[in-house]
Amino acid sequence: MVVRRVTIQIAATDVRAAYLRAAHLLSQAQGEYVQDSALTGSGTQVQANLTLRVAASRLPEVLDQLRGLGKVDSEQAQGEDVTEQVVDTDARLRNEQHVETELLKLLESRQNAPLTEILQLRDKLSEVRNSIERLTAQRERLGGLVDLATVLVIIRPDTEPPPPPPPTNYFVKAISAAWERSLRFLADTVATLLSILVGGIIWWALLVVLIAILVRHRRRRQAE
CATH class of the missing domain: 1.20.5 (Single alpha-helices involved in coiled-coils or other helix-helix interfaces)
Structure with missing residues (x-):
């Protein structure tokens, strides 16, 4: 399981138009979305930044479309293998869920136990459930990072002057x-x-x- 991150910098003749086109390259049916975006400055100082979450299976296609928005200044891609983290998180989550089940059974069987003992069991159960929530969120986050690649898009104005026209x-x-x-x-x-x-x-x-x-x-x- 690999988390993919790409940073691409583009020089476009029309930064605003490229910014809007980049945001519309995503497929909602694939669960893709714009994580954050910003368009700042004006004139030759205008710049756009977008963080796109793209389905891993569609990453090459979206990158090709982004390259078509202008002249690519730079492009960097990284991949992080999170297989061990996922396996470890799943194992810890199963263990905590097992402990939760045992505590619930113990509470059920100790209904006539002293109040202090029951309160201790409930406190322990609360800790276990908090741990389960954290591990579940961590597992979902890892799954989301694997399923949806992160693409940082930086768009600047293409200030390279056009070639001079031939003399009359x-x-x-x-x-x-x-x-x-x-x-x-x-x-x-x-x-x-x-x-x-x-x-x-x-x-x-x-x-x-x-x-x-x-x-x-x-x-x-x-x-x-």
């Missing part, structure tokens, strides 16, 4: 930059083609001159 001429600048890059690319391409073309013309001119020289030389030899 952002798209104009982006288009201008893209146009300039395109023009530079086009100019580089044209320059490369021109350099190739000019270089090719020179080589073709040299080839034509060389062919002309060879043709003239051949004609002279034929003429001789």
